[in-house]
Amino acid sequence: MAPSWLCDKSASPRCYRLGLWGLVTVGLLGLCYLLYHGDRLWPSVVPKLRTPPSPWAAPRLPPPRALPTPAPCVANASVRDVSGFDKLPGHVQDFMRYQHCRSFPALLSVPGKCGGPEGSPGIFLLLAIKSAPVNYERREAIRKTWGQERAFEGAFIRRLFLVGVAPSARDAKKLNRLLRLEQREHGDVLQWDFRDTFFNLTLKQVLFHAWLEERCPGVRFVFNGDDDIFVNTDNVVRFAMTTQGAREQHLMVGQLFVNHRPVRLQRSKYFVPTQLLASERYPPYCGGGGMLMSGFTARVISRESRNVELFPIDDVYLGMCLEKAGLLPASHAGIRTVGVGVPANADPFDPCYYRELLLVHRFVPYEMAVMWQAIHEPRLLCGKRVSIF
Template sequence: MDHFPRRKRVGLLKPLLSLSLVFASFLMIHKLKVAEKDGLGAKHARDASWCGSKCPPLKKGAMRNSLGISDPPQRASNATPPGSWDAQVLNCSEDASVRTKDWFRRLDPRFHQFVLHRHCRYFPMLLNHPEKCADDGGGGGGGGGGVHLLMVVKSVIEQHDRREAVRKTWGREHTVGGKRIRTLFLLGSPTTGKDTKNLQKLIQYEDMVYGDILQWDFMDTFFNLTLKEVNFLKWFDIYCAGVEFIFKGDDDVFVNTNNLLELIGFKVEARKDADLFVGDTISKAIPIRNRQSKYYIPKELYDKPYPPYAGGGGFLMSSQLARRLFVVSEDLELYPIDDVFLGMCLQKLRLAPEIHPGFRTFGITRRKVSSMNSEPCFYRNLIVVHKLSAQELLGMWSVVHSDALVCAQRRPM
């Protein structure tokens, strides 16, 4: 008999969730307007299209398949000017021939859509900012020449508070000793079942204020993280001839920007920057077979040890290597774990990521209860630490950069 009151509570759940979303939307808009009024990066409104009037408009009624890929009836004509993003409209139907394979019939169903659409690689851009890499410093700040360091942050639409914390801390755009630092956030589209239209309007407004979001028209899911990698590499190859180095990481890490720049300086001085790819390297790893794990991979999909790879929480690479990675990535099948996929690309180049003790993409210690994970002096001496909430990042940044903090002498990088 208890099922009747449960049904009543479930019936109230949907309107409560809707009210919560409306409240969150108003709160986000209010925060963005405050930031705009205070001059925290307010910019002129930009056309959400990435190439202005030369782009064919995306059809509002375009249907999505279960992977979240726009599926209009035909591919756009090849009228895009050279040096521009050319994935304007994508006809990405499933590869039906895969269904006839014996291994596919044995494959865990949760991987079916990924495998059926693995050939779908590049997608239309909803928000684009090629000026970020321009020599004139479109992102603001002084300094001549190109961009020394491009901070590239993986995020999702709902994590506005994390992006805001990054902008106020390690992602702040500025110039150090004449070397310009610029920041971009990588996003896909809202996943099915969410208030897609309102979320998209919110992200467009946020981008109007800050002008630092690259967004592609594929659904922002865990399996699609690799799409962020390959689409960014292509984007970088097109627009960023003047950028020297890239830091790529998550929106929940702490980055000591000064130590990162110091590491770059050491590599340049030693002339070891051309093939630079450094982070928290994992070697001799094998696919996880535990079906409950977020990183579970069935044998049908991959059945050999992983190549060495850097934890996706944060790593540093040279622009020269990024361009080479783009070239080899086009000949590799997409893999559902993005940092492993980059390891595969490095292996194709006969390179391996360099391990560095300053990158801690699993935290300072793996035990969350350890006091070391909240000790500011460790953060002052490290380069990347994972994982912090938005409030923890803001708090730690303030403490680490306080003159009142006294630490033992730091180790050389």
């Protein structure tokens, strides 16, 4: 029977039929609405019924927190009053104007490379390679050879390239796009917004050590070097394993330079005027081509660098930081930053030499590929093995 609000008792049968059809129509419309909008009414239920989540799916993380962008650093105009400033080369003048600048925004970063404070103790060796934006071929060769991210004899190896921005604005636009592509594929680029020049290599080191202290404080060992070297990473790991006790102790080994004097010749790449350093002696330091340090020493450098004025020669600057901490670098016979040093009648590209060494400076990309394959050739026959540990 139709409800009383549709037909009264004296109404005709036609009225009752109309009432019933009205109820049916309203019911069908309501059902269609529910079917069409069901996923909007119950969004937390419907997807679970359709596709159960995989137990291996990555958790949904909150969006990254935007970090404040450092204010542009202003040139120090007072350096014009320094005696002899006007006679110095332009690049030295620029360094002195901006010597106080240490804070630059990161353009590319990899905050999860080491797993942060919790995960970084599981990283045995971090390869921190100084590279210029234009050196794409070198980075690719390193990725495929000695810089592979892998586990070797139970030791986890990770890789980072440290770069700034190309000095030419025209080149910088193209090369920044290239670096973004590399980052998307490999996730191994740390780039800051400063001009990537020889005199700014120290700035690159300071920014890296600050990043390391925040993002990778527990790493056991850091190998720091240029992108034109050949590294027998297997030997680096084996040597570091023999010094396991150095994990929480000071260790820096490389090609040691003691009692070296600043270069006062203006036309030299390494020219340092007395306005930047009055002393006629550098502190002991390891050649910047490549050196191995413990995580402890890397943290010491980060701490001491806050109170050591920037100096244009990066490897000397690291020696200054160690000196301030009362520490000394050490020599390692297997690290050759000025050539392999073979006898005059010997082949300097003989893989038997490189099988015994940790590092040799000055390699082009194709040489890296050839030598990496050669020292891992199972049929490589060499004479008496020389211990480098």
